[in-house]
Amino acid sequence: MANRDRRDLLRDGAIGVLAEAGGRGLTHRAVDAAAEVPDGTTKNYFPSRDALLRAVAERIVELYQAAARRAAAGATPTSREALIAMLRGLLEDVAGPGRPRLQAYLELQAEATRRPWLAAVLDPIAAADLPGFAHAQRAAGLPVTPQRAATVTLALHAAIPHLLVGGPETLAATGLDDLDGFVRGVLATVYPEPEVR
Template identity: 40%
Template sequence: MARNPERRTALVDAAIEVLADEGARGLTFRAVDARAGVPVGTSSNYFTNRDDLFMQAAARITVRVTPDPARVEKAMRPAPSRELVTDLMRWLVQRMEDDRTGYLAMLELRLEATRRPALRDRLTQSVRANVDESARFHREAGLPGDADAFLVLYLAMTGLLLEHFTLPALLAGPEGGSGAESTVDRLVELVVTRVVPPS
Protein backbone atom coordinates (compact mmCIF):
# COMPACT_ATOMS: atom_id res chain seq x y z
CA MET A 1 0.00 0.00 0.00
CA ALA A 2 1.20 3.51 -0.82
CA ARG A 3 2.18 5.68 2.15
CA ASN A 4 1.80 9.29 1.00
CA PRO A 5 -0.68 10.68 3.59
CA GLU A 6 -1.47 13.85 1.62
CA ARG A 7 -2.27 11.83 -1.49
CA ARG A 8 -4.43 9.44 0.57
CA THR A 9 -6.40 12.37 2.03
CA ALA A 10 -6.89 13.87 -1.43
CA LEU A 11 -8.16 10.53 -2.73
CA VAL A 12 -10.58 10.12 0.19
CA ASP A 13 -11.86 13.67 -0.35
CA ALA A 14 -12.38 12.78 -4.02
CA ALA A 15 -14.27 9.66 -2.94
CA ILE A 16 -16.52 11.83 -0.76
CA GLU A 17 -17.29 14.04 -3.76
CA VAL A 18 -18.12 10.98 -5.86
CA LEU A 19 -20.41 9.65 -3.13
CA ALA A 20 -22.23 12.97 -2.86
CA ASP A 21 -22.61 13.39 -6.63
CA GLU A 22 -23.12 9.83 -7.87
CA GLY A 23 -24.06 7.73 -4.85
CA ALA A 24 -22.46 4.57 -3.54
CA ARG A 25 -22.85 2.72 -6.85
CA GLY A 26 -20.76 5.34 -8.56
CA LEU A 27 -17.90 4.97 -6.08
CA THR A 28 -15.25 3.06 -8.01
CA PHE A 29 -11.49 3.37 -7.99
CA ARG A 30 -11.64 4.69 -11.55
CA ALA A 31 -14.19 7.37 -10.54
CA VAL A 32 -12.05 8.43 -7.58
CA ASP A 33 -8.93 8.62 -9.75
CA ALA A 34 -10.78 10.76 -12.30
CA ARG A 35 -12.20 13.08 -9.63
CA ALA A 36 -8.79 13.45 -7.96
CA GLY A 37 -7.09 14.05 -11.32
CA VAL A 38 -4.56 11.25 -10.84
CA PRO A 39 -3.50 8.39 -13.13
CA VAL A 40 -5.83 5.41 -13.40
CA GLY A 41 -4.88 2.81 -10.82
CA THR A 42 -3.69 5.26 -8.18
CA SER A 43 -6.57 4.57 -5.75
CA SER A 44 -6.00 0.84 -5.88
CA ASN A 45 -2.50 1.49 -4.49
CA TYR A 46 -3.99 3.18 -1.43
CA PHE A 47 -7.11 1.14 -0.65
CA THR A 48 -7.45 -2.63 -0.51
CA ASN A 49 -11.02 -2.67 -1.88
CA ARG A 50 -14.24 -0.66 -2.07
CA ASP A 51 -15.13 -1.55 1.53
CA ASP A 52 -11.87 0.04 2.66
CA LEU A 53 -12.72 3.12 0.59
CA PHE A 54 -16.17 3.35 2.21
CA MET A 55 -14.63 3.08 5.68
CA GLN A 56 -11.99 5.70 4.95
CA ALA A 57 -14.62 8.08 3.57
CA ALA A 58 -16.73 7.70 6.72
CA ALA A 59 -13.73 8.42 8.96
CA ARG A 60 -12.71 11.44 6.88
CA ILE A 61 -16.20 12.96 6.97
CA THR A 62 -16.13 12.75 10.76
CA VAL A 63 -12.85 14.66 10.79
CA ARG A 64 -14.16 17.27 8.36
CA VAL A 65 -17.31 18.08 10.38
CA THR A 66 -15.67 18.06 13.81
CA PRO A 67 -15.46 21.67 14.99
CA ASP A 68 -12.19 23.35 15.88
CA PRO A 69 -11.74 23.23 19.69
CA ALA A 70 -10.84 26.93 19.76
CA ARG A 71 -14.15 27.80 18.09
CA VAL A 72 -16.01 25.54 20.52
CA GLU A 73 -14.35 27.34 23.43
CA LYS A 74 -15.39 30.71 22.00
CA ALA A 75 -18.96 29.52 21.36
CA MET A 76 -19.26 28.32 24.96
CA ARG A 77 -18.32 31.64 26.60
CA PRO A 78 -21.93 32.73 27.26
CA ALA A 79 -23.66 31.27 30.30
CA PRO A 80 -25.50 27.97 29.68
CA SER A 81 -29.05 28.69 28.52
CA ARG A 82 -31.69 27.64 26.03
CA GLU A 83 -30.55 30.57 23.88
CA LEU A 84 -27.01 29.16 23.85
CA VAL A 85 -28.35 25.75 22.78
CA THR A 86 -30.21 27.48 19.94
CA ASP A 87 -27.00 29.21 18.85
CA LEU A 88 -25.12 25.89 18.98
CA MET A 89 -27.78 24.19 16.85
CA ARG A 90 -27.63 27.03 14.32
CA TRP A 91 -23.87 26.59 14.23
CA LEU A 92 -24.37 22.85 13.63
CA VAL A 93 -26.58 23.60 10.62
CA GLN A 94 -24.00 26.07 9.33
CA ARG A 95 -21.19 23.54 9.66
CA MET A 96 -23.19 21.00 7.68
CA GLU A 97 -23.97 23.62 5.04
CA ASP A 98 -20.28 24.52 4.84
CA ASP A 99 -19.53 20.87 4.02
CA ARG A 100 -22.70 19.96 2.13
CA THR A 101 -20.75 17.41 0.09
CA GLY A 102 -19.61 15.62 3.24
CA TYR A 103 -23.13 15.58 4.67
CA LEU A 104 -24.65 14.13 1.49
CA ALA A 105 -21.84 11.58 1.24
CA MET A 106 -22.58 10.47 4.80
CA LEU A 107 -26.23 9.95 3.88
CA GLU A 108 -25.09 7.78 0.98
CA LEU A 109 -22.83 5.82 3.35
CA ARG A 110 -25.73 5.26 5.74
CA LEU A 111 -27.86 3.88 2.92
CA GLU A 112 -25.00 1.66 1.74
CA ALA A 113 -24.57 0.44 5.33
CA THR A 114 -28.01 -1.20 5.10
CA ARG A 115 -26.43 -3.55 2.53
CA ARG A 116 -22.94 -3.93 4.04
CA PRO A 117 -22.85 -5.30 7.61
CA ALA A 118 -19.21 -4.34 8.21
CA LEU A 119 -19.87 -0.75 7.16
CA ARG A 120 -23.03 -0.70 9.28
CA ASP A 121 -21.07 -1.87 12.33
CA ARG A 122 -18.33 0.72 11.73
CA LEU A 123 -20.79 3.57 11.20
CA THR A 124 -22.81 2.54 14.24
CA GLN A 125 -19.70 2.62 16.41
CA SER A 126 -18.60 5.97 15.01
CA VAL A 127 -21.98 7.67 15.28
CA ARG A 128 -22.59 6.23 18.74
CA ALA A 129 -19.23 7.57 19.90
CA ASN A 130 -20.09 11.02 18.49
CA VAL A 131 -23.52 11.04 20.12
CA ASP A 132 -22.07 9.89 23.45
CA GLU A 133 -19.41 12.60 23.26
CA SER A 134 -22.03 15.25 22.44
CA ALA A 135 -24.20 14.08 25.34
CA ARG A 136 -21.21 14.27 27.68
CA PHE A 137 -20.38 17.75 26.40
CA HIS A 138 -24.00 18.86 26.90
CA ARG A 139 -24.04 17.52 30.46
CA GLU A 140 -20.61 18.82 31.52
CA ALA A 141 -21.23 22.25 30.00
CA GLY A 142 -24.32 22.58 32.19
CA LEU A 143 -26.62 23.15 29.22
CA PRO A 144 -30.32 22.90 30.08
CA GLY A 145 -32.08 19.59 29.52
CA ASP A 146 -31.54 16.09 30.84
CA ALA A 147 -30.33 13.04 28.89
CA ASP A 148 -33.78 12.45 27.39
CA ALA A 149 -34.05 16.06 26.25
CA PHE A 150 -30.63 15.79 24.64
CA LEU A 151 -31.62 12.59 22.81
CA VAL A 152 -34.85 14.14 21.50
CA LEU A 153 -32.92 17.24 20.43
CA TYR A 154 -30.41 15.05 18.57
CA LEU A 155 -33.18 13.13 16.79
CA ALA A 156 -35.11 16.30 15.91
CA MET A 157 -32.02 18.02 14.52
CA THR A 158 -31.10 14.90 12.54
CA GLY A 159 -34.54 14.97 10.92
CA LEU A 160 -34.36 18.71 10.30
CA LEU A 161 -30.97 18.39 8.60
CA LEU A 162 -32.16 15.48 6.48
CA GLU A 163 -35.14 17.44 5.16
CA HIS A 164 -33.12 20.62 4.73
CA PHE A 165 -30.51 18.92 2.55
CA THR A 166 -32.73 16.56 0.58
CA LEU A 167 -36.19 18.18 0.28
CA PRO A 168 -35.73 21.82 1.30
CA ALA A 169 -39.02 22.97 -0.26
CA LEU A 170 -40.84 20.68 2.17
CA LEU A 171 -39.75 22.85 5.10
CA ALA A 172 -41.11 25.97 3.44
CA GLY A 173 -44.65 24.60 3.77
CA PRO A 174 -47.43 24.30 1.19
CA GLU A 175 -47.44 27.99 0.33
CA GLY A 176 -43.72 28.03 -0.37
CA GLY A 177 -41.74 30.55 1.57
CA SER A 178 -39.24 33.30 1.36
CA GLY A 179 -35.70 32.19 2.05
CA ALA A 180 -34.71 28.69 3.06
CA GLU A 181 -32.21 30.15 5.54
CA SER A 182 -34.84 32.01 7.54
CA THR A 183 -37.11 28.95 7.49
CA VAL A 184 -34.38 26.67 8.85
CA ASP A 185 -33.37 29.27 11.41
CA ARG A 186 -36.96 29.53 12.63
CA LEU A 187 -37.32 25.73 12.76
CA VAL A 188 -34.10 25.36 14.76
CA GLU A 189 -35.46 27.83 17.31
CA LEU A 190 -38.80 25.99 17.36
CA VAL A 191 -37.12 22.62 17.95
CA VAL A 192 -34.96 23.93 20.79
CA THR A 193 -37.84 25.81 22.40
CA ARG A 194 -40.09 22.72 22.36
CA VAL A 195 -37.42 20.26 23.50
CA VAL A 196 -35.07 22.12 25.83
CA PRO A 197 -36.44 23.50 29.08
CA PRO A 198 -35.76 27.12 30.02
CA SER A 199 -32.55 27.73 31.94
Protein backbone atom coordinates in the same frame (compact mmCIF):
# COMPACT_ATOMS: atom_id res chain seq x y z
CA MET B 1 3.69 13.63 -2.09
CA ALA B 2 3.81 11.67 1.16
CA ASN B 3 1.86 8.41 1.35
CA ARG B 4 -0.47 9.83 4.03
CA ASP B 5 -1.16 12.94 1.95
CA ARG B 6 -1.94 10.80 -1.11
CA ARG B 7 -4.35 8.66 0.93
CA ASP B 8 -6.13 11.79 2.19
CA LEU B 9 -6.29 13.20 -1.34
CA LEU B 10 -7.94 9.99 -2.54
CA ARG B 11 -10.33 9.80 0.40
CA ASP B 12 -11.34 13.44 -0.06
CA GLY B 13 -11.86 12.71 -3.75
CA ALA B 14 -14.10 9.80 -2.78
CA ILE B 15 -16.19 12.13 -0.59
CA GLY B 16 -16.69 14.36 -3.61
CA VAL B 17 -17.68 11.41 -5.78
CA LEU B 18 -20.19 10.14 -3.21
CA ALA B 19 -21.66 13.63 -2.87
CA GLU B 20 -22.03 14.12 -6.61
CA ALA B 21 -22.64 10.64 -7.99
CA GLY B 22 -23.93 8.63 -5.02
CA GLY B 23 -22.96 5.15 -3.95
CA ARG B 24 -23.32 3.67 -7.44
CA GLY B 25 -20.93 6.27 -8.81
CA LEU B 26 -18.19 5.44 -6.31
CA THR B 27 -15.64 3.63 -8.45
CA HIS B 28 -11.86 3.53 -8.35
CA ARG B 29 -11.75 5.27 -11.72
CA ALA B 30 -14.12 8.04 -10.58
CA VAL B 31 -11.98 8.70 -7.50
CA ASP B 32 -8.83 8.80 -9.68
CA ALA B 33 -10.50 11.46 -11.82
CA ALA B 34 -11.79 13.47 -8.84
CA ALA B 35 -8.39 13.40 -7.14
CA GLU B 36 -6.62 14.14 -10.45
CA VAL B 37 -4.22 11.21 -10.09
CA PRO B 38 -3.11 8.63 -12.66
CA ASP B 39 -5.53 5.81 -13.47
CA GLY B 40 -5.11 2.91 -11.08
CA THR B 41 -3.88 4.99 -8.14
CA THR B 42 -7.01 4.51 -6.05
CA LYS B 43 -7.06 0.77 -6.74
CA ASN B 44 -3.43 0.59 -5.67
CA TYR B 45 -4.26 2.13 -2.27
CA PHE B 46 -7.72 0.61 -1.79
CA PRO B 47 -7.85 -2.63 -3.82
CA SER B 48 -11.54 -3.49 -3.33
CA ARG B 49 -14.81 -1.58 -3.15
CA ASP B 50 -15.12 -2.50 0.54
CA ALA B 51 -11.61 -1.13 1.17
CA LEU B 52 -12.60 2.10 -0.58
CA LEU B 53 -15.85 2.35 1.41
CA ARG B 54 -13.96 1.77 4.66
CA ALA B 55 -11.36 4.39 3.75
CA VAL B 56 -13.91 7.10 2.91
CA ALA B 57 -15.98 6.27 6.03
CA GLU B 58 -12.87 6.58 8.19
CA ARG B 59 -12.11 9.93 6.53
CA ILE B 60 -15.67 11.16 7.24
CA VAL B 61 -15.22 10.19 10.90
CA GLU B 62 -11.84 12.00 11.03
CA LEU B 63 -13.36 15.15 9.52
CA TYR B 64 -16.28 14.99 11.95
CA GLN B 65 -13.94 14.59 14.92
CA ALA B 66 -11.81 17.52 13.76
CA ALA B 67 -14.95 19.69 13.43
CA ALA B 68 -16.11 18.58 16.90
CA ARG B 69 -12.71 19.54 18.39
CA ARG B 70 -12.93 22.97 16.75
CA ALA B 71 -16.46 23.43 18.09
CA ALA B 72 -15.37 22.35 21.58
CA ALA B 73 -12.51 24.84 21.47
CA GLY B 74 -14.98 27.62 20.64
CA ALA B 75 -17.34 29.34 23.00
CA THR B 76 -19.64 27.04 24.93
CA PRO B 77 -23.21 28.34 24.82
CA THR B 78 -23.99 29.82 28.23
CA SER B 79 -27.60 30.78 27.53
CA ARG B 80 -30.62 29.54 25.62
CA GLU B 81 -30.06 32.24 22.97
CA ALA B 82 -26.42 31.21 22.52
CA LEU B 83 -27.50 27.57 22.15
CA ILE B 84 -30.08 28.57 19.54
CA ALA B 85 -27.39 30.44 17.59
CA MET B 86 -25.02 27.46 17.78
CA LEU B 87 -27.62 24.92 16.61
CA ARG B 88 -28.88 27.22 13.85
CA GLY B 89 -25.27 27.61 12.66
CA LEU B 90 -24.84 23.84 12.51
CA LEU B 91 -27.98 23.50 10.39
CA GLU B 92 -26.91 26.36 8.12
CA ASP B 93 -23.66 24.48 7.49
CA VAL B 94 -25.65 21.57 6.05
CA ALA B 95 -26.57 23.50 2.91
CA GLY B 96 -23.25 25.39 2.92
CA PRO B 97 -19.68 24.21 3.37
CA GLY B 98 -20.66 20.94 5.06
CA ARG B 99 -22.92 19.82 2.21
CA PRO B 100 -20.54 17.41 0.37
CA ARG B 101 -19.42 15.74 3.60
CA LEU B 102 -23.00 15.28 4.79
CA GLN B 103 -24.17 13.98 1.39
CA ALA B 104 -21.34 11.46 1.46
CA TYR B 105 -22.20 10.51 5.04
CA LEU B 106 -25.82 9.81 4.12
CA GLU B 107 -24.70 7.70 1.14
CA LEU B 108 -22.46 5.71 3.46
CA GLN B 109 -25.29 5.26 5.95
CA ALA B 110 -27.41 3.76 3.17
CA GLU B 111 -24.55 1.39 2.30
CA ALA B 112 -24.21 0.56 6.02
CA THR B 113 -27.74 -0.87 6.09
CA ARG B 114 -26.34 -3.75 4.04
CA ARG B 115 -22.82 -3.82 5.53
CA PRO B 116 -22.77 -4.08 9.34
CA TRP B 117 -19.01 -3.51 9.43
CA LEU B 118 -19.53 -0.12 7.76
CA ALA B 119 -22.17 0.81 10.35
CA ALA B 120 -19.57 0.12 13.05
CA VAL B 121 -17.09 2.47 11.35
CA LEU B 122 -19.69 5.28 11.16
CA ASP B 123 -21.18 4.76 14.64
CA PRO B 124 -18.78 7.15 16.46
CA ILE B 125 -20.32 10.13 14.66
CA ALA B 126 -23.86 9.81 15.98
CA ALA B 127 -22.63 8.36 19.28
CA ALA B 128 -20.45 11.43 19.90
CA ASP B 129 -23.27 13.84 19.05
CA LEU B 130 -25.37 12.65 21.99
CA PRO B 131 -22.98 13.66 24.80
CA GLY B 132 -21.78 16.68 22.83
CA PHE B 133 -25.25 18.14 22.41
CA ALA B 134 -26.17 17.17 25.99
CA HIS B 135 -23.15 19.15 27.22
CA ALA B 136 -24.16 22.19 25.14
CA GLN B 137 -27.73 22.06 26.47
CA ARG B 138 -26.48 21.73 30.06
CA ALA B 139 -24.02 24.61 29.61
CA ALA B 140 -26.90 26.75 28.32
CA GLY B 141 -28.68 26.20 31.64
CA LEU B 142 -31.35 23.79 30.42
CA PRO B 143 -32.63 20.94 32.66
CA VAL B 144 -31.02 18.15 30.66
CA THR B 145 -32.01 14.50 30.89
CA PRO B 146 -30.70 11.77 28.57
CA GLN B 147 -34.11 11.61 26.86
CA ARG B 148 -34.32 15.36 26.31
CA ALA B 149 -30.78 15.56 24.97
CA ALA B 150 -31.45 12.64 22.63
CA THR B 151 -34.69 14.24 21.38
CA VAL B 152 -32.89 17.46 20.44
CA THR B 153 -30.03 15.54 18.82
CA LEU B 154 -32.36 13.31 16.81
CA ALA B 155 -34.44 16.31 15.68
CA LEU B 156 -31.28 17.91 14.30
CA HIS B 157 -30.22 14.67 12.60
CA ALA B 158 -33.67 14.24 11.07
CA ALA B 159 -33.47 17.75 9.61
CA ILE B 160 -30.29 17.03 7.63
CA PRO B 161 -31.71 15.04 4.68
CA HIS B 162 -34.54 17.56 4.22
CA LEU B 163 -32.09 20.47 4.20
CA LEU B 164 -29.92 18.67 1.65
CA VAL B 165 -32.87 17.95 -0.63
CA GLY B 166 -34.32 21.42 -0.16
CA GLY B 167 -37.89 20.63 -1.21
CA PRO B 168 -39.74 23.90 -0.55
CA GLU B 169 -43.01 22.28 0.52
CA THR B 170 -41.28 19.96 2.97
CA LEU B 171 -39.09 22.74 4.33
CA ALA B 172 -42.18 24.91 4.88
CA ALA B 173 -44.21 22.06 6.41
CA THR B 174 -41.44 21.18 8.87
CA GLY B 175 -40.43 24.74 9.67
CA LEU B 176 -36.99 24.23 8.14
CA ASP B 177 -37.49 27.21 5.86
CA ASP B 178 -36.84 29.27 9.02
CA LEU B 179 -33.92 27.66 10.84
CA ASP B 180 -34.05 30.05 13.77
CA GLY B 181 -37.75 29.28 14.24
CA PHE B 182 -37.14 25.56 13.81
CA VAL B 183 -34.45 25.45 16.52
CA ARG B 184 -36.54 27.61 18.85
CA GLY B 185 -39.51 25.29 18.28
CA VAL B 186 -37.50 22.15 19.05
CA LEU B 187 -36.12 23.66 22.25
CA ALA B 188 -39.53 25.04 23.28
CA THR B 189 -41.05 21.58 22.83
CA VAL B 190 -38.32 19.77 24.76
CA TYR B 191 -37.63 22.53 27.29
CA PRO B 192 -40.79 24.66 27.67
CA GLU B 193 -40.05 28.09 29.07
CA PRO B 194 -42.00 28.98 32.20
CA GLU B 195 -44.97 31.23 31.54
CA VAL B 196 -44.51 34.80 32.68
CA ARG B 197 -47.40 35.96 34.87
